[in-house]
Amino acid sequence: MNSLIEKFQQAGQGQVFAFFEELAPEEQRRLLTEAAEIDLEEVARLTRTLLGASAAAGVELTGLAPAPYIKRPEHGGDASGWARAKAVGEAALRAGRVAAFTVAGGQGTRLGFDGPKGTFRVTPVKAKPLFQVFAEKLRAAGTRYGRPLHWFIMTSHANHAATEAFFEENNHFGFDRGRVHFFRQGRMPAVDFAGKILLETKGSVALSPDGHGGSLRALARSGSLDLMAREGIETLSYFQVDNPLVRCIDPAFIGWHLEHRSEMSSKMVTKAYAEEKVGHFCTQGGRTVVIEYSDLPLERQRETDATGGLRYLAGSIAIHLLDREFVRRMAVGASGAEGATLPFHRADKKIPTIDAQGRTVKPEKPNGVKFELFVFDAIPFARNPVIIETLRADDFSPVKNATGLDSPATCRDDQLRQFARWLRANGVAVATDATGLPAMTFEVSPLFGYDGDSFAESWRKLTPAPAICDGHYLA
Ligand code: UTP
Numbered sequence: 001m002n003s004l005i006e007k008f009q010q011a012g013q014g015q016v017f018a019f020f021e022e023l024a025p026e027e028q029r030r031l032l033t034e035a036a037e038i039d040l041e042e043v044a045r046l047t048r049t050l051l052g053a054s055a056a057a058g059v060e061l062t063g064l065a066p067a068p069y070i071k072r073p074e075h076g077g078d079a080s081g082w083a084r085a086k087a088v089g090e091a092a093l094r095a096g097r098v099a100a101f102t103v104a105g106g107q108g109t110r111l112g113f114d115g116p117k118g119t120f121r122v123t124p125v126k127a128k129p130l131f132q133v134f135a136e137k138l139r140a141a142g143t144r145y146g147r148p149l150h151w152f153i154m155t156s157h158a159n160h161a162a163t164e165a166f167f168e169e170n171n172h173f174g175f176d177r178g179r180v181h182f183f184r185q186g187r188m189p190a191v192d193f194a195g196k197i198l199l200e201t202k203g204s205v206a207l208s209p210d211g212h213g214g215s216l217r218a219l220a221r222s223g224s225l226d227l228m229a230r231e232g233i234e235t236l237s238y239f240q241v242d243n244p245l246v247r248c249i250d251p252a253f254i255g256w257h258l259e260h261r262s263e264m265s266s267k268m269v270t271k272a273y274a275e276e277k278v279g280h281f282c283t284q285g286g287r288t289v290v291i292e293y294s295d296l297p298l299e300r301q302r303e304t305d306a307t308g309g310l311r312y313l314a315g316s317i318a319i320h321l322l323d324r325e326f327v328r329r330m331a332v333g334a335s336g337a338e339g340a341t342l343p344f345h346r347a348d349k350k351i352p353t354i355d356a357q358g359r360t361v362k363p364e365k366p367n368g369v370k371f372e373l374f375v376f377d378a379i380p381f382a383r384n385p386v387i388i389e390t391l392r393a394d395d396f397s398p399v400k401n402a403t404g405l406d407s408p409a410t411c412r413d414d415q416l417r418q419f420a421r422w423l424r425a426n427g428v429a430v431a432t433d434a435t436g437l438p439a440m441t442f443e444v445s446p447l448f449g450y451d452g453d454s455f456a457e458s459w460r461k462l463t464p465a466p467a468i469c470d471g472h473y474l475a
Contacts, residue, residue, distance in 0.1 A: 011040040011164040019202035027203035034205045038189050050346040059295040066312050067281040067288050069268050069387040087256030087390050093145035099233045100138050100248050104241035105156035105185040105209045110401050116159040116243045119166050124412050125443035125473050133244045135173035136446035141249040150179045151336030152224050160184050183222030185214040188371045190351045198353045206351050214371025228324050236318030238320040245397040247451050263326035267390040268314040274302040277317035288385045290316050290376040317396040330378050344371040389432045413437050419444045422455040433465035445475040
């Protein structure tokens, strides 16, 4: 018998090959390849720790306190410190020591869009896809600092080919193709509540991406860290594929990170309301940690300080800077060899599978568990982690859901508000409602301006300044 099948049987996972004899040779080969990817010891360990009777009852909250963060000047922060940080960040960009990193391996289930999320169209006039928005921001930043950027993009097995094809079809949106680096993240098998690996069909395992935290080991495994080292790149600017508002390259953020010799830095926004569903930046036992809203009791979420403000104020928006060698260290730990290890999280899900007779099962309620790594779990392992404040309006409006909160509609409006703010900051009267939403629909190309500074630089050069009207595209 095939030694791999034997290994699965010995590990009590023989069901993976229950229909093996029925499969065509090509299907058998595929199943064996998938099975070879599975770390049976890891699955056994996760079953013990996350599914077993001794599974932790919840997150340990002893000694938890709000994490300190660097305030923006308009909120009482040190303006000269921000100016200095910006200069440090700009110098690093001019020296080519920073690269961009987009995590785009998610399944995007909530949006329900058929295709890689980065191909989803988001801008108000040109309906540019997310990937184009980032490509143009990064091109513009590269030009501004005189050093074209490298861009790393993490995909999944499910969307890798479609993502690469999309870039090909669109001539990489003008990006130097030699500087765009795609790599796949790892996969994890889903298990039932007893820890048995589930099959999706008779010839395939129910595999899913290993979470955005899988990016650390995927960066190492794909050779991206070595490429960075060869190119003299020390810092990765990490952002999610669903957030077109993000400042993909933010010199002040980079400067704070470098000045503090931080290994992993993060941006925070003040929570909009006590129960907002974000991760909370906290400290515990001298370390910085992110506690998910679902793990922080409501009374803590609502706690106030002496001034009546929220005590746990700092919400995480999944924007980070990562030091290259820190990622390497974490990646070694993640594969279990030594030291630091990102913990897996358990998510109970409805997992399409087959029953013992091989019949398709479409469950109505969760029938199993997926295991995922979260990138923010690396923060406690980082030396000198820095958290800086940002304004939501400048950095965060994700497309998560098809409608309602964090949807294409809210994201479009937030882009319009940002464009209107940039115009107003340059003396243009723009009619808006009380929320800052302009009456007209228009769009600013990232190649014209991708943040307040770059917009102002381009705007100053326009003589005479154009009259912006409904449907205008400022490029
Ligand atoms: P989300 O947590 O929003 O998950 O990902 P998702 O899979 O995209 O969407 P839902 O939950 O199924 O609706 C946040 C970011 O992390 C990336 C996503 O692509 C997105 O940029 N991500 C998530 C990965 O790259 N890999 C993963 O395994 C999970």
